[in-house]
Amino acid sequence: MKFISEYRDAELGKKLIARIQQRSTKPARLMEFCGGHTVSIAKHGLRQLLPPTITMLSGPGCPVCVTASADLDKAIALAKLPDVIITTFGDMIKVPASRSSLQQVKAEGGDVRIVYSTLDALKIAQSNPSKSVVFIGVGFETTAPTIAASVLQAEQQGIDNYYVLSLHKLCPPVVKALLDSGEVKIDGIVCPGHVSVIIGSHPYEFIPRDYGIACVISGFEPLDILQCVDMLVDQIENGQPKVEIAYRRGVKPEGNRIALELMDKVFEVCDGNWRGIGVVPGSGLRLRKEYQRYDAEHNFEIRPGEPIEPKGCICGDILRAVKTPLECKLFRKVCNPEHPVGPCMVSSEGSCAAYYQYGEGYGG
Amino acid sequence: MEDKILLAHGSGGKLSHDLVAQNFVPLFDNAFLNKLDDSAVFELEGRLAFTTDSYVVNPIFFPGGDIGKLAVCGTVNDLSMSGAVPKYLSIALIIEEGLLMSDLRRIMASIKKAATEAGVKIVTGDTKVVNRGSADKLFINSAGVGVIPSSVDISGSNARVGDKVILSGSIGDHGIAVISQREGLQFSSSVKSDCAPLNKLVAEMLNSGVDIRCLRDPTRGGLASTLNEFAESSKVGIRIEEQDIPVHEVVQAACELLGFDPLYVANEGKLVAVVAANGAEKVVEAMRRNKYGKEAAIIGEVVSEHTGRVILKTRMGASRIVDMLVGEQLPRIC
Amino acid sequence: MCLAIPAKVKSIDGVEAEVEVGGVSRKASIMLTPEARVGDYVLLHTGYAINVIDEEEAQETLKIFREMAEAEAKDSSN
Numbered sequence: 073m074k075f076i077s078e079y080r081d082a083e084l085g086k087k088l089i090a091r092i093q094q095r096s097t098k099p100a101r102l103m104e105f106c107g108g109h110t111v112s113i114a115k116h117g118l119r120q121l122l123p124p125t126i127t128m129l130s131g132p133g134c135p136v137c138v139t140a141s142a143d144l145d146k147a148i149a150l151a152k153l154p155d156v157i158i159t160t161f162g163d164m165i166k167v168p169a170s171r172s173s174l175q176q177v178k179a180e181g182g183d184v185r186i187v188y189s190t191l192d193a194l195k196i197a198q199s200n201p202s203k204s205v206v207f208i209g210v211g212f213e214t215t216a217p218t219i220a221a222s223v224l225q226a227e228q229q230g231i232d233n234y235y236v237l238s239l240h241k242l243c244p245p246v247v248k249a250l251l252d253s254g255e256v257k258i259d260g261i262v263c264p265g266h267v268s269v270i271i272g273s274h275p276y277e278f279i280p281r282d283y284g285i286a287c288v289i290s291g292f293e294p295l296d297i298l299q300c301v302d303m304l305v306d307q308i309e310n311g312q313p314k315v316e317i318a319y320r321r322g323v324k325p326e327g328n329r330i331a332l333e334l335m336d337k338v339f340e341v342c343d344g345n346w347r348g349i350g351v352v353p354g355s356g357l358r359l360r361k362e363y364q365r366y367d368a369e370h371n372f373e374i375r376p377g378e379p380i381e382p383k384g385c386i387c388g389d390i391l392r393a394v395k396t397p398l399e400c401k402l403f404r405k406v407c408n409p410e411h412p413v414g415p416c417m418v419s420s421e422g423s424c425a426a427y428y429q430y431g432e433g434y435g436g
Numbered sequence: 437m438e439d440k441i442l443l444a445h446g447s448g449g450k451l452s453h454d455l456v457a458q459n460f461v462p463l464f465d466n467a468f469l470n471k472l473d474d475s476a477v478f479e480l481e482g483r484l485a486f487t488t489d490s491y492v493v494n495p496i497f498f499p500g501g502d503i504g505k506l507a508v509c510g511t512v513n514d515l516s517m518s519g520a521v522p523k524y525l526s527i528a529l530i531i532e533e534g535l536l537m538s539d540l541r542r543i544m545a546s547i548k549k550a551a552t553e554a555g556v557k558i559v560t561g562d563t564k565v566v567n568r569g570s571a572d573k574l575f576i577n578s579a580g581v582g583v584i585p586s587s588v589d590i591s592g593s594n595a596r597v598g599d600k601v602i603l604s605g606s607i608g609d610h611g612i613a614v615i616s617q618r619e620g621l622q623f624s625s626s627v628k629s630d631c632a633p634l635n636k637l638v639a640e641m642l643n644s645g646v647d648i649r650c651l652r653d654p655t656r657g658g659l660a661s662t663l664n665e666f667a668e669s670s671k672v673g674i675r676i677e678e679q680d681i682p683v684h685e686v687v688q689a690a691c692e693l694l695g696f697d698p699l700y701v702a703n704e705g706k707l708v709a710v711v712a713a714n715g716a717e718k719v720v721e722a723m724r725r726n727k728y729g730k731e732a733a734i735i736g737e738v739v740s741e742h743t744g745r746v747i748l749k750t751r752m753g754a755s756r757i758v759d760m761l762v763g764e765q766l767p768r769i770c
Numbered sequence: 771m772c773l774a775i776p777a778k779v780k781s782i783d784g785v786e787a788e789v790e791v792g793g794v795s796r797k798a799s800i801m802l803t804p805e806a807r808v809g810d811y812v813l814l815h816t817g818y819a820i821n822v823i824d825e826e827e828a829q830e831t832l833k834i835f836r837e838m839a840e841a842e843a844k845d846s847s848n
Contacts (some may be wrong), residue, residue, distance in 0.1 A: 690792075
């Protein structure tokens with residue numbers, strides 16, 4: 073496959089690894105906060121191949137994992153309403169909320185459908201004019217513009233039974249919140265690849281400037297990630313932190329201007345509620361007043377009940393990279409993909425799921 | 437003949453009788469079924485293998501097959517994986533009221549075609565019709581019986597350290613073909629289900645004279661789950677090489693699109709074998725001579741370390757655990 | 771986050787495009803990338819093209835990898 077296979081070349085990979093091993097002398101704690109990176113690193117076993125000077129940490133990069141129980145409870149409350157069809161990305165369906173999950177509501181008779189795209193949700197709305205189709209909007213800046221586009225399309229095509237529950241989050245504010253908390257020492261950040269396709273590289277400039285931390289925007293294939301680590305090592309060895317783009321075929325410094333405009337047209341910034349972190353100011357998105365008619369929160373009576381956080385679950389600490397899944401008392405014994413307690417285990421991109429699936433504690 | 441299935445077709449009265457006598461019996465045409473007795477009566481000698489499976493696939497028609505073909509191949513294959521020569525199958529239908537007669541006929545024709553290819557007879561059956569909404573168009577249960585030659589001893593617990601692991605061909609085709617038709621996820625591609633009867637392939641493998649320790653078809657849960665089952669039952673470790681596992685490019689592309697891992701996608705026309713190391717090449721050659729084994733390859737070996745676990749060596753040279761599938765793979769955006 | 775896969779644009783009809791990756795075809799929206807043309811490669815995320823892949827940069831990146839690999843090979847043989 074073009075633009076994929078070439079970046080999985082094993083021979084080039086081995087050489088890149090050798091180069092990193094040779095050049096990395098200072099300890100480098102590198103955090104990635106994009107679930108796609110978490111999975112790719114685990115799937116290709118990259119942690120094992122890097123020298124002991126480099127520690128790879130996983131931050132709050134999984135938009136599913138960081139969805140607060142209180143927010144997911146809203147989705148569940150909506151799913152229980154009569155004549156409502158819930159459309160959602162597959163990632164959300166098994167995540168445990170305070171008392172239930174979308175999958176459970178489906179089993180109990182709720183109309184919950186997995187879609188690949190909001191385009192499919194719009195089609196479902198058109199085919200079911202007597203029902204209300206609510207799309208559960210989860211995701212960072214990569215996905216929010218696509219949901220914005222769907223709202224505009226609904227407006228253009230006169231689809232009046234399509235609604236969005238916006239649980240979208242923004243990346244740069246949470247990175248700042250994490251760095252401000254001082255909980256974890258980080259030397260470099262593997263910046264998210266596809267979020268950056270949309271927002272560009274400028275939003276990360278505060279990181280090297282105010283915190284002295286190296287930043288490189290990375291693609292997802294093994295060679296991309298190795299190239300990114302190599303560039304981070306370079307910055308760290310030379311003591312010259314800055315923002316660089318490794319993923320040059322995808323990311324321009326100014327991002328995707330049209331996507332940003334569409335996002336800004338439909339959404340406005342608000343506070344975001346992050347599981348395990350709490351409220352982070354200016355890190356969420358909600359539909360603007362002009363688009364209220366598509367806002368699920370505005371059009372339905374949602375009674376989610378009091379949020380309950382599962383006992384003993386340390387997903388919060390894991391999301392902030394303060395602890396690893398191996399340090400969680402519930403990991404594997406009580407909390408596993410079959411019976412997940414917290415979202416880090418359910419989401420295919422969650423740290424715990426990755427550790428469990430690919431055996432991060434296993435030393436090849 | 438009505439153009440839709442009615443409740444009366446399952447109630448045992450005239451409509452029921454005519455459906456069976458005028459459609460199914462002439463189609464399957466064998467001495468056992470033609471009698472239309474309550475049971476098929478036959479004699480078989482030797483060790484018998486007996487299996488049953490229910491088929492609930494949605495949609496019921498998909499590229500490369502349908503629920504009828506699946507019902508025959510799935511049961512034939514279960515028997516074959518024990519080393520049995522499949523002989524007789526039962527087909528029990530649970531039909532949702534309103535199913536088009538033309539769809540039912542198409543599926544029955546598929547069953548006939550698959551049974552003929554596999555060389556098995558449909559000797560008994562049942563037809564029930566349930567209210568609209570009580571079944572998803574059509575469910576099929578198929579049970580089968582076969583005879584195991586005396587020299588054959590195949591079981592998931594027979595794997596020994598040093599054995600080689602063989603895969604009969606590319607993985608992921610069936611699962612991807614089916615999901616490409618589901619609402620909300622549609623995409624078009626050339627992917628066809630690999631649904632096929634493997635009894636003749638197995639016969640040729642056994643004829644090679646090499647010691648075949650384990651056989652299984654990696655259906656739900658995919659290759660990963662099957663290998664984990666062997667590792668656990670035999671109390672051994674299994675190591676496989678990522679670059680040796682055949683995956684068609686288009687299947688890989690669909691998996692990338694949906695966020696699936698081909699190791700966990702269902703197959704309906706493939707088998708995994710664990711065989712004695714010194715005969716592995718010979719078995720692969722024998723498999724490649726059969727139309728369903730053309731891409732057969734050795735993908736790994738049985739080891740004494742990490743008993744109960746399957747380890748994959750990635751293209752990058754690292755090793756990682758391949759766990760069993762838990763729940764269902766779901767399309768993801770992350 | 772963000773499963774996005776490089777796909778080739780086969781045809782365009784207004785804001786709708788037919789894209790193809792490794793033999794799999796799907797309809798996609800180019801609302802976020804109206805500059806996309808037939809023959810371009812786009813990054814496909816949840817049915818939308820989120821950018822047009824810069825093929826020159828892609829080749830440049832591969833060139834960098836190969837140069838790094840050669841330099842490494844030279845270093846290790848010294």
